[in-house]
Amino acid sequence: MNKQTLKILASLGIENKQLGCSTGSHWMGSGKTISTSSPVNGSSLFEVTTASVEDYELIIESAENAFQIFKKIPAPKRGDLVRQFGDALRNQKENLGKLVSYEMGKSYEEGLGEVQEMIDICEFAVGLSRQLHGLTMHSERPLHRMYEQYHPIGIVGIISAFNFPVAVWSWNVALAWVCGDVCIWKPSEKTPLCSIACQKIIEKVLKENEMPEGISCLVNGGADIGEWLSADKRIPLISATGSTNMGRKVSETVGKRLGKTLLELGGNNAIIITPHADIKMTIIGAVFGAVGTCGQRCTSTRRLIIHEEIYSKVIDALKKAYKQLRIGDPLDVNNHIGPLIDKEAVSQYLNAIDMADKEGANWLIKGASLSGAEYEGGCYVSPSVAEMNDDASVVQTETFAPLLYVMKYSGDVQNAINIQNNVTQGLSSAIMTQNLQEAEAFLSHWGSDCGIANVNIGTSGAEIGGAFGGEKDTGGGRESGSDAWKVYMRRQTNTINYSSKLPLAQGIKFDM
Numbered sequence: 001m002n003k004q005t006l007k008i009l010a011s012l013g014i015e016n017k018q019l020g021c022s023t024g025s026h027w028m029g030s031g032k033t034i035s036t037s038s039p040v041n042g043s044s045l046f047e048v049t050t051a052s053v054e055d056y057e058l059i060i061e062s063a064e065n066a067f068q069i070f071k072k073i074p075a076p077k078r079g080d081l082v083r084q085f086g087d088a089l090r091n092q093k094e095n096l097g098k099l100v101s102y103e104m105g106k107s108y109e110e111g112l113g114e115v116q117e118m119i120d121i122c123e124f125a126v127g128l129s130r131q132l133h134g135l136t137m138h139s140e141r142p143l144h145r146m147y148e149q150y151h152p153i154g155i156v157g158i159i160s161a162f163n164f165p166v167a168v169w170s171w172n173v174a175l176a177w178v179c180g181d182v183c184i185w186k187p188s189e190k191t192p193l194c195s196i197a198c199q200k201i202i203e204k205v206l207k208e209n210e211m212p213e214g215i216s217c218l219v220n221g222g223a224d225i226g227e228w229l230s231a232d233k234r235i236p237l238i239s240a241t242g243s244t245n246m247g248r249k250v251s252e253t254v255g256k257r258l259g260k261t262l263l264e265l266g267g268n269n270a271i272i273i274t275p276h277a278d279i280k281m282t283i284i285g286a287v288f289g290a291v292g293t294c295g296q297r298c299t300s301t302r303r304l305i306i307h308e309e310i311y312s313k314v315i316d317a318l319k320k321a322y323k324q325l326r327i328g329d330p331l332d333v334n335n336h337i338g339p340l341i342d343k344e345a346v347s348q349y350l351n352a353i354d355m356a357d358k359e360g361a362n363w364l365i366k367g368a369s370l371s372g373a374e375y376e377g378g379c380y381v382s383p384s385v386a387e388m389n390d391d392a393s394v395v396q397t398e399t400f401a402p403l404l405y406v407m408k409y410s411g412d413v414q415n416a417i418n419i420q421n422n423v424t425q426g427l428s429s430a431i432m433t434q435n436l437q438e439a440e441a442f443l444s445h446w447g448s449d450c451g452i453a454n455v456n457i458g459t460s461g462a463e464i465g466g467a468f469g470g471e472k473d474t475g476g477g478r479e480s481g482s483d484a485w486k487v488y489m490r491r492q493t494n495t496i497n498y499s500s501k502l503p504l505a506q507g508i509k510f511d512m
Helices: 003-011 053-070 077-090 093-105 108-128 167-179 191-208 224-231 244-256 279-295 311-323 343-358 413-423 434-441 484-488
Strands: 033-037 045-048 134-138 144-152 155-159 182-186 216-219 238-242 260-264 269-273 299-308 362-365 382-388 403-410 427-432 452-455 488-496
Touching: 003 077, 003 488, 033 144, 033 191, 033 238, 045 167, 045 191, 053 134, 053 155, 053 182, 053 216, 077 093, 077 108, 077 191, 093 191, 093 279, 108 167, 134 362, 155 224, 167 182, 167 191, 182 224, 191 216, 224 238, 224 244, 260 279, 269 279, 269 413, 279 299, 279 403, 279 427, 299 311, 299 413, 311 343, 311 362, 311 382, 343 403, 343 427, 403 413, 413 427, 413 434, 427 434, 484 488
Parallel strands: 155 182, 155 238, 182 216, 238 260, 269 299, 269 427, 299 403, 382 403, 427 452
Antiparallel strands: 033 045, 134 144, 144 488, 362 382
16 A cells, blocks of 8 residues: 555544444444455555444444434534535545545546535535425314424434445435434445545544434444344334345345335446437547446446437447547546456456357457556456347346447337336436437436436436436435435324314214
C-alpha cells in the first residue's frame, strides 16, 4: 500500500487491523478477519474483523434502545442531524471519493460523484424532515374526523453491494433517520473500508449532538450476517441491494416472518435507437452506460436495439468511440475505465464471452483480460461489443462487466419496445429519438416495463429527486426521492369522534 493510500485511510480514521462492527461509539468484532485487496493493483488493504453472534446481539440491543429515544425527537431536529452529516461529507468528499475509487475500482470522478450523491440525498432528506405529510379525509359519520399519519417503523436493516459502496447506504439512512428509524448496515465484504469510513463520519456527528449509540450501526461480515438480519423479527424492514438470486433469498426469509423488504436487484438495461435519434447524443449515453464503473452498475447499458435504417451508422460511431477509451488506474483522471472488482469478476466476464461465442456472437469488439506492467496485480479487462440475437441466453442474463450486445429492429418503435421488454429484469431503459410520438409511446403504459424510462439520456445513473428502482426480477423496490420515504414508516388511519354519540359505520344500529 502506497503512502498516499495510507494518508487517505488515516484521514478517515481507519487503522490497521480495523474492528469492523460498531454501535456508533463502541467498536467490536470478534468474528473472523476479512483480508481485502484493491482491484487497482492487487495491493493488500487493512484487515477487518467481522461480527460474531455475540457482537450481533449487542448491536441489535443497542439499536432497539436507541430507537426508543430517537423516535421521540422531532423530525426537523432529526433532519438537522442529517444536514450536519451532509456537511461532514463535504469536508471529506475528496478523501472518501479516493477510497471508493481505490477499494472498489471505479474512476476517481465516479468516486467523487458517488459521494456527491450522498450529499444530495442529505439535502433532500433535510427538506423532507418538515414534509412527512399525512392525509385528512371526510368521515361518513357526523362530527367525526378521519386522517392518516406515518410513524417510524423501527430498525432498518441495510444490505448493500460493492458497486456503490457508500451511496446506496446513504439513500437509505438519510431517509430512515428523518423518519425516526435507526439503521444496521451490512456492507459488501468486498468493500469494508468504505463502510468503516462512513460510520466514523456519522459517529462524530452523532457524538457532537449527544445522540445515543445505536442510531447508526455497522456489521461487517459475509452472507451469514445478511441471513441473520433477514430472519430477525426485531427488524421490520430489510433494504437489500444486489443480485436477483440474493434478493429472492432475502425476500423468502423476510416474507416467512411477514416482514417488509425494499429490494434493488439486477438490471438488463437497453437503449432503443430509432431513425430519429441524434447519433452524437446516442453514442455518449451508450458508451458511458456500457463501460462506466467497468459495466458494474445495476443501470449499466447491456443492450442496444438499433433500427435497421441507421444500424451501420451507429455501429461505425460506436467502434470509433470505443477506440478512444483508456483503461488503467482509476485514480488517474485520464483513464475512462478502471478494473473489475476482483479476479472472480474477471472469470465471470470471460465465461460470458465464451458463452456468447457458443451462441453465435459476431464480435465487433472482443474484450479480454489485460496484462502488462501498467495492469500488474489489477483486475483489468477490455470491453466487448457483440451482435447477438435478443433471445440468446447470455443476452437474457445480466453480466456485471463491460459487455454490450447490439441488435437490429425493423418497422415501428413498438417492435423495439417488445424486444426491450423481453427480459426478466425491469430496472432502467432509454430511447434515443427526436420524434414525439416515439417518445410518448415508449413512456406509455404499453411502452417500457421498467421502473426507469428515459428519453434522450442513457440508462446509467439517476438523480436523487426521483424514486429509484425497477420491476420484475429487479424486485419492485423504490429508494431515494419522491415518496420513497413511506417504506421506512408504518401507516396509521385515525378516526376522532368529537360528538356525544357513537354512530357506527355503514349505518349499523346497536342500541344498548
